Amino acid sequence: MTWRRAVWCYVSMTSSGESLEAGAEALSTTWSRDLGLRLPVVGAPMGGVAGGRLAAAVSACGGLGMIGMGSAGSVVALRRELGRLDGFAGPFGIGLVDWVFAAEPELLEVAVAAKPALISVSFGTDLSWASRVRESGIRTATQVYTVDDGRRAADAGIDVLVARGMEGGGHGAPEMATLPLLDAVLGAVTVPVLAAGGIGSPASLAAVLAAGASGAWLGTRLAACEESLLSSGARAAMLAARGTDTILTRAFDVGMGLPWPSRFPLRALRNEFADRWTGREDELPDDETAREALGAGIVRDDPNLMPVDAGQGVGLVTAVQPAAQVLETLCDGAARILNR
Numbered sequence: 001m002t003w004r005r006a007v008w009c010y011v012s013m014t015s016s017g018e019s020l021e022a023g024a025e026a027l028s029t030t031w032s033r034d035l036g037l038r039l040p041v042v043g044a045p046m047g048g049v050a051g052g053r054l055a056a057a058v059s060a061c062g063g064l065g066m067i068g069m070g071s072a073g074s075v076v077a078l079r080r081e082l083g084r085l086d087g088f089a090g091p092f093g094i095g096l097v098d099w100v101f102a103a104e105p106e107l108l109e110v111a112v113a114a115k116p117a118l119i120s121v122s123f124g125t126d127l128s129w130a131s132r133v134r135e136s137g138i139r140t141a142t143q144v145y146t147v148d149d150g151r152r153a154a155d156a157g158i159d160v161l162v163a164r165g166m167e168g169g170g171h172g173a174p175e176m177a178t179l180p181l182l183d184a185v186l187g188a189v190t191v192p193v194l195a196a197g198g199i200g201s202p203a204s205l206a207a208v209l210a211a212g213a214s215g216a217w218l219g220t221r222l223a224a225c226e227e228s229l230l231s232s233g234a235r236a237a238m239l240a241a242r243g244t245d246t247i248l249t250r251a252f253d254v255g256m257g258l259p260w261p262s263r264f265p266l267r268a269l270r271n272e273f274a275d276r277w278t279g280r281e282d283e284l285p286d287d288e289t290a291r292e293a294l295g296a297g298i299v300r301d302d303p304n305l306m307p308v309d310a311g312q313g314v315g316l317v318t319a320v321q322p323a324a325q326v327l328e329t330l331c332d333g334a335a336r337i338l339n340r
């Protein structure tokens with residue numbers, strides 16, 4: 001098996017300058033080795049949360065940190081976050097949202113010019129961006145939710161698929177849970193497949209690697225890390241939340257007037273606004289008071305009103321830690337489980 005390899009040992013510096021030493025049986029896969037990664041772990045591109053600092057911290061540990069440009073992504077924001085990589089020289093990735101870059105095509109050009117190891121574009125059906133990215137020698141990824149999505153992406157020449165289960169945080173098509181989706185996609189394509197959705201513990205990381213994933217794409221588990229851009233209100237709400245506290249909703253997107261395709265609702269923490277408007281989203285465009293209250297809640301950083309994207313693994317997020325510490329716990333623990 002690919003994870004049964006020589007003892008793996010690395011030393012890296014956490015953002016606080018503390019020396020981190022970890023030894024474990026290697027988890028590496030053919031895909032992670034191809035990309036020059038020590039760990040088969042990707043820090044998901046989380047808009048407004050995974051900026052340059054978090055991406056650099058994940059990559060410094062041997063994973064692949066990604067800068068996320070979400071609904072509010074822009075060329076200005078991408079340039080700012082690239083600056084926050086702070087001279088980090090190793091591999092990193094950039095993730096874009098299909099309809100956001102369609103409105104500002106220069107985003108893809110700026111992303112390509114930054115020479116990341118990986119560019120992902122998710123939440124669209126037009127995969128023609130992939131050839132432009134591959135021409136520049138950069139690998140491509142996209143999130144898929146069904147076997148048909150996976151086949152379409154593989155046929156379009158996407159290098160690595162992200163099988164994203166419905167328990168995951170943020171936007172996504174709630175079609176299948178992570179493990180059945182991973183099984184199905186692995187059976188349908190020959191390109192490497194990463195697993196995403198609800199992976200936040202040594203056991204869940206070990207499970208997807210043992211099931212054949214080429215790596216894990218982690219969102220929620222890294223969102224509250226010390227290096228993330230998460231606001232203090234959202235961070236406190238995440239730390240307090242249990243796994244049963246999330247909801248799938250379009251209420252925030254409709255309330256904010258964002259053109260998210262209805263196939264991709266948001267998984268976020270339940271709150272007053274989501275409980276009141278989920279299932280009644282069609283009424284929101286006519287309710288200016290509700291929309292203004294949402295806008296004011298976002299400005300005030302009020303988790304009772306604003307969206308706090310989080311998946312069902314949120315109960316595992318109980319402390320603000322450096323990314324290096326989170327990854328060390330996950331990877332050492334997963335290696336121990338797989339060696340049992």
Ligand SMILES: Cc1cc2nc3c(=O)[nH]c(=O)nc-3n(C[C@H](O)[C@H](O)[C@H](O)COP(=O)(O)O)c2cc1C
Nearest residue numbers: 044046047070168169170197198218219220309311
């Ligand atoms: C706070 C947050 C923001 C996210 N923003 C984006 C984004 O901008 N682009 C994207 O492709 N995926 C985004 N996602 C989804 C992740 O790529 C991934 O599918 C998800 O986090 C995996 O599930 P997990 O959260 O259980 O790890 C986001 C997820 C979270 C938690």
